[in-house]
Amino acid sequence: MDNSEITVGQLVLVATPLGNLGDISRRALELLESADVIYAEDTRRSSTLFSAHSIPVNGRLRALHDHNEASLCDQVVAQVAGGRTVVVISDAGTPGISDPGARVVAAVAAAGLRVTTAPGPSAVIAALTISALPTERFAMEGFLPRKYGERELLYAQWMVEPRTIVFYESPQRLAATLGEMVSLFATRRICVAREMTKVHEEVLRGTVEEIADYVITREILGEIVVVLEGVHETEIVDDELIRAALRDQIDEGVSTRDAVAYVEESLGVAHRIVYQMALELRADDAL
Numbered sequence: 001m002d003n004s005e006i007t008v009g010q011l012v013l014v015a016t017p018l019g020n021l022g023d024i025s026r027r028a029l030e031l032l033e034s035a036d037v038i039y040a041e042d043t044r045r046s047s048t049l050f051s052a053h054s055i056p057v058n059g060r061l062r063a064l065h066d067h068n069e070a071s072l073c074d075q076v077v078a079q080v081a082g083g084r085t086v087v088v089i090s091d092a093g094t095p096g097i098s099d100p101g102a103r104v105v106a107a108v109a110a111a112g113l114r115v116t117t118a119p120g121p122s123a124v125i126a127a128l129t130i131s132a133l134p135t136e137r138f139a140m141e142g143f144l145p146r147k148y149g150e151r152e153l154l155y156a157q158w159m160v161e162p163r164t165i166v167f168y169e170s171p172q173r174l175a176a177t178l179g180e181m182v183s184l185f186a187t188r189r190i191c192v193a194r195e196m197t198k199v200h201e202e203v204l205r206g207t208v209e210e211i212a213d214y215v216i217t218r219e220i221l222g223e224i225v226v227v228l229e230g231v232h233e234t235e236i237v238d239d240e241l242i243r244a245a246l247r248d249q250i251d252e253g254v255s256t257r258d259a260v261a262y263v264e265e266s267l268g269v270a271h272r273i274v275y276q277m278a279l280e281l282r283a284d285d286a287l
Contacts, residue, residue, distance in 0.1 A: 008083065008114065009079065009080035009081060009082060009083045009084045009085060009086070009113065009114070010080060010085050010086070010113070010114040010115070010116055011076065011080050011086050011087075011088065011104065011105065011108045011113065011114065011115045011116070012031055012035070012085065012086070012087050012088070012115075012116050012117065012118060013087075013088050013089075013094065013095045013096060013101055013105065013115075013116075013117045013118070014028045014031055014032065014087050014088070014089050014095075014117075014118045014120075015028065015089075015093060015094040015095075015117075015118060015119055015120030015121050015122065016028070016046075016049055016089050016090065016091075016092060016093065016120070016121065017049070017092060017121055017197065018092045018093055018121045018123055018126060018196050018197045018198075018223070019092065019195065019196060019197040019198030019201075019223075020197040020198065021048075021049060021052045021053070023120070023121050023197060024049075024053070024120060024121075025118060025120050027118050028118040028120055029053055029055070031085070031087055031118055032049075032050070032055050032087065032089075033055050033056075034085065035060060035085050035086065035087040036060065036079070036084040036085050036086065037060055037062065037079055037084060037085075037086045037087070038057075038060050038061050038062070038086075038087045038088075038089065039062050039063070039064035039072070039076070039086065039087070039088045039089070039104075040061055040062070040063065040064065040088075040089050040090075040091075041063075041064065041065050041089070041090045041091045041095075041099060041100050042063070042065070042091050043061050043062070043063050045091050046061060046089060046091070047061070064088060064100050064101075064104070065100050066100055069100045069101075069103045069104060070103055072104065073103055073104050073107035074107070076104045076107065076108060077107050077108055077111045077113065080108055080111075080113045080114070081111065081113060088100070088101050088104060092121070092123070092223070093121050093122050093123045093124075094117075094119070094120070094121065094122045097122060097123075097124055097140070098142040098143060098168055121197075123168075123196065123223065123225050124140055124166050124225065126193070126196050126197075126225075127166065127191065127193040127196065127225035127226075127227050128164065128166055128227055130191070130193060130196075130203060131164075131191035131193070131205070131227035132189075132191065132205055133164050133189060133191060133227055133228075133229050134164050134229075134230070135164065137162075137163040137164065137230075138163050138164040138165070138166055139161060139163045139164070139165050139166070140166050140167070141154065141165060141166065141167040142167065142168060143167070143168045143169070143170075144167055144168075144169060144173075144177060148180075151177075151180065155180070155181070155184055156273075158184075158228070158230075158231075159184065159231065159270060159273070160231055161230050161231060162230045162231055162232075163230045164227060164228070164229060164230050165227070165228040165229075165230060166225065166226070166227050166228075167225075167226050167228075168224065168225055168226070169224050169226055170224070171194075171220040171221050171222060171224060174192070174215055174220050174224055174226075175212070175215045175216045175220070177226075178190075178208060178211060178212035178215055178216075179212055179216065181208050181212070181228075182208055182209050182212050183270070183271070184270050185208045185228065186207065186208055186209040187207050187208070187209065188207065188208050188228060188229045188231075189205070189206070189207060189208075189228075189229040190205070190206065190207065190208045190211050190226065190227065190228050190229065191203065191204065191205050191226070191227040192204040192211055192215070192224060192225075192226050192227075193224070193225045193226075193227070194220065194221075194222050194223070194224050195221075195222035195223060196223070196225070198222070200221075200222065208228070239277070241267065242263060242267060242269055242273070242274060242277055243277055243281065245262075245263045245266065245267060246259055246260075246263050246274070246277060246278050246281055247281060249262055249263065250278075250281060250282075250285075256278050256279075256282060259278060260274045260275050260278050263278075
């Protein structure tokens with residue numbers, strides 16, 4: 001075969017609207033019209049986008065979701081290697097951000113084939129930029145773990161995380177999650193962005209305690225992104241300072257319970273951190 005006859009394929013991640021169907025670029029529409037194959041997280045939801053912009057599907061639309069992405073990687077690689085333009089879209093926003101897409105990207109890139117993007121809407125960036133919180137540095141956590149022990153470990157990291165924290169939460173779990181966070185981050189600023197760009201868009205800003213109190217009294221529906229303020233450097237208490245404060249209390253004959261309560265209140269440190277250090281000090285004293 002002559003080199004001029006070789007068709008170069010590509011995998012393109014195309015960002016789609018979060019809600020308002022007008023939030024899509026001209027290039028994204030052109031790719032949806034011309035792609036050989038289009039993989040969508042939910043073909044039924046994606047059909048609404050195609051219909052709104054009068055784009056014919058013509059049998060090109062296929063499902064790619066959490067349950068089948070791994071098994072489709074070889075197929076996508078073969079399609080791109082064969083010269084096809086393969087587009088991946090999610091239900092809303094940019095594929096690969098807590099949505100399917102990352103695995104096929106890795107597979108196509110590992111095969112030395114072209115991977116590119118038609119950038120656009122992203123729930124993470126949209127919520128961050130309207131949160132009124134610092135945007136220069138941030139950490140994206142995706143959906144929080146289901147098990148409390150795993151969330152507890154994550155919260156411990158957030159206690160000393162200076163970057164703004166962004167995560168997704170379901171409407172069914174939002175009140176419970178914020179309730180957990182009150183004991184650790186009551187006075188930190190938070191933004192809860194719900195149904196962004198849609199008719200019922202709502203942006204709640206305040207302290208964790210304020211928003212938790214508000215949310216618990218209401219039925220919350222829709223897609224939710226939470227943006228949490230990072231810890232200020234002045235709020236980070238050195239472990240040695242905590243131990244020294246506990247040692248002073250213990251040496252004065254104060255009970256472990258009262259010593260923990262005093263240090264927790266005076267230094268503004270989470271109960272479980274102070275309690276663990278108190279147990280360690282008591283264990284050392286017993287040796």
